[in-house]
Amino acid sequence: xxxxxxxxxxxxxxxxxxxxxxxxxxxxxxxxxxxxxxxxxxxxxxxxxxxxxxxxxxxxxxxxxxxxxxxxxxxxxxxxxxxxxxxxxxxxxxxxxxxxxxxxxxxxxxxxxxxxxxxxxxxxxxxxxxxxxxxxxxxxxxxxxxxxxxxxxxxxxx
Numbered sequence: 481x482x483x484x485x486x487x488x489x490x491x492x493x494x495x496x497x498x499x500x501x502x503x504x505x506x507x508x509x510x511x512x513x514x515x516x517x518x519x520x521x522x523x524x525x526x527x528x529x530x531x532x533x534x535x536x537x538x539x540x541x542x543x544x545x546x547x548x549x550x551x552x553x554x555x556x557x558x559x560x561x562x563x564x565x566x567x568x569x570x571x572x573x574x575x576x577x578x579x580x581x582x583x584x585x586x587x588x589x590x591x592x593x594x595x596x597x598x599x600x601x602x603x604x605x606x607x608x609x610x611x612x613x614x615x616x617x618x619x620x621x622x623x624x625x626x627x628x629x630x631x632x633x634x635x636x637x638x
Contacts, residue, residue: 535566539584540575540612554578556586563591571608576618584613588622592629600633 538550539559545552551569553559555578563569568591574584595602609626613619 535569536571536573537562537569538573539578539587540573541577541579541582543575543612545573553587556582556584556590559584559587560590563587563594568594568603568607570604570606571610573610573612574622576611576613576615576622583618584622585618585625588625592625595629595633603630603633 536545536550537553537559538545539553539556541554550573551562551566553562572587572591574587576584578584591603607630611619611622613622
């Protein structure tokens, strides 16, 4: 499949310019361990927003990430707002229980909805996730939901 190039225009925000140059090309359909998946298209953004395209998201109501290069979301609403404003991060680390009735499953479901709405191009090819939750049932719910979606998505695109 030949590479496709162009420009995507979107509303100006605090996080990104109003347009992004891109190249989309077919990439390998393969798994890197249990948490990294190949997809049909890979978006390569211009250097102007490279930091926003490759950000890492840490979803936890209490804990902080070990390294300072993560964006922190304390609630599912905060995480979803970051997904919608910045696009999909290259990596997400999930805690399941986010205080009260709030859980990271809302983030997982919205992430998948955004990917479905964009015909499978929202979640990047090199997407990775981890789960640092102490809740074993919640941890398996996140893992099962994401692993199943990503496996089906990649399989259906090959």
